[in-house]
Amino acid sequence: MHTNNSLENTEKHGHARIKICVSGAAETGHCGRNALADAKTLGREIVLQDAILVTGATTGFPLWSAMGAKEVNGISIGLSPAANEREHTNVYRLPIDYMDFIIYTGFGYPGRDLLLVRSADAVIIGCGRIGTIHEFTIAFEDAKPIGILEGDSHTDEVIKMIIEKGHRPNPKIVFDSDPKRLVERVIELVKKDKVEEYRVGTNSTETSITN
DSSP states (O other): OOOOHHHHHHHHOGGGSOEEEEEOOSSOTTSOTTHHHHHHHHHHHHHHTTOEEEEOSOSHHHHHHHHHHHHTTOOEEEEESSSSHHIIIIISOOOOTTOSEEEEOOSHHHHHHHHHHHTSSEEEEOSOOHHHHHHHHHHHHTTOOEEEEOSTTOHHHHHHHHHHHHTOOOTTEEEESOHHHHHHHHHHHHHHHSOGGGOOOSSSSSOOOOO
């Protein structure tokens, strides 16, 4: 029996919702005065553009993006380095606020970073430190779409240098100083990568997108 493919895919495939990881520093003292406001805007825009936020269930930049997502009633998922809630809060001293779900990986920060990136369709990099660079390199190697938020922290400049010195072009990386526009551009990159069956139709019954 013929059915409306667009409706059918929406009902059957909840994972067709785009999941965007926001990566950034847990300690933001070096990030500049607009960093946390930008993080909030990223979280809001991810939700307003019908995507789901994924973070490392930590403080700082990722937490503020989760705050932004929840301000507009979005879905916020965190991946913790801890094995359980008690270890998450008492040992790692990480928050449980502003997240609908926390997945306790038990793999520490390096292992958590790998699962975090692979659980998302794309990664957006804000003001960061070495852990953020680690998540960037995982996303790079996994050929994920990557958005880099330009700003006062100069993380974008560090990443530009890494790309230049790495001697490997990557067409799936976009830079932008406007959080809203950056989310839009990253989502367009994700849509190009989507498996055809899970692409959401626009004005027809075909499960395709307009490139």
